[in-house]
Amino acid sequence: MKLAYSTLACPNWSLEQIIDAAQRNGYEGLEFRLLNGDILPADLDNATRNRVKAQCVAAGLKIICVDTSIKIASQDTDGRAAQIRDGIAYLEMAAEWGAPFIRVFGGTPEGTSKADALEVSIECLTALAEHGKDLDVRVLLETHDAFSSSGAVMDVLNQVPNAGALWDTLHPYRVGEQPAETAACLAERCYHVHVKDGRRNGSDKWDLVLLGEGDVPVPGILMTLKSRGYDGWLSVEWEKKWHPEIAEPEIAIPQHADVLRKYLAEVS
Numbered sequence: 001m002k003l004a005y006s007t008l009a010c011p012n013w014s015l016e017q018i019i020d021a022a023q024r025n026g027y028e029g030l031e032f033r034l035l036n037g038d039i040l041p042a043d044l045d046n047a048t049r050n051r052v053k054a055q056c057v058a059a060g061l062k063i064i065c066v067d068t069s070i071k072i073a074s075q076d077t078d079g080r081a082a083q084i085r086d087g088i089a090y091l092e093m094a095a096e097w098g099a100p101f102i103r104v105f106g107g108t109p110e111g112t113s114k115a116d117a118l119e120v121s122i123e124c125l126t127a128l129a130e131h132g133k134d135l136d137v138r139v140l141l142e143t144h145d146a147f148s149s150s151g152a153v154m155d156v157l158n159q160v161p162n163a164g165a166l167w168d169t170l171h172p173y174r175v176g177e178q179p180a181e182t183a184a185c186l187a188e189r190c191y192h193v194h195v196k197d198g199r200r201n202g203s204d205k206w207d208l209v210l211l212g213e214g215d216v217p218v219p220g221i222l223m224t225l226k227s228r229g230y231d232g233w234l235s236v237e238w239e240k241k242w243h244p245e246i247a248e249p250e251i252a253i254p255q256h257a258d259v260l261r262k263y264l265a266e267v268s
Contacts, residue, residue: 002233005021013249125156141164148174183221
């Protein structure tokens, strides 16, 4: 398994700082959620696209995923069309960068029935996955929000064979799943993993913490992944952009790399 980190961790860093931190801490890949502190736009200009690609190639870093805000469970027709339009633009960006994946969310609107959410999610994800197949970029639905459980993700993926799952280590555990259960449910449809730890704060609230300081059984997740033959990326998703109170990237990015290498040595 190879290590990467998401630029969500460092909202105040330049591209040069992002690349330097990856090299200094032994990461082999980068996942783009932010660029220059802002959410990566679907219409990123060509000059910037070329600069990102050229600098990552020169540094020997693989761009592994383009993280989008696409919500496949959008209920209104116009909103769904906009999600598909932007999703296609992100797929084309990923293809230009040689990235194998883009990430999408469920994003089920409050009050939506499970049946309605499932129907439109399948419709939207199918359109994106078919376009992605032509570009050799796979669309991954993350275990997140109303789709935090692996079963909810697979309810969609069972109807969309060209898409895959992104296992976020926090959310399935947060909703009561054990690693073996999540792994068995996602099975060969799990193409990518986001690593994060958290500590329960009350009945349903979780605080993000440095790796190994929380309740999420990340070593057990890695053991389970290894036992199932997973040899893909482990991408650190330190949500500094959304949670400014958590540790600075200068602390979190080296810490996650060190702890993950320790965990991987133990499971091997």
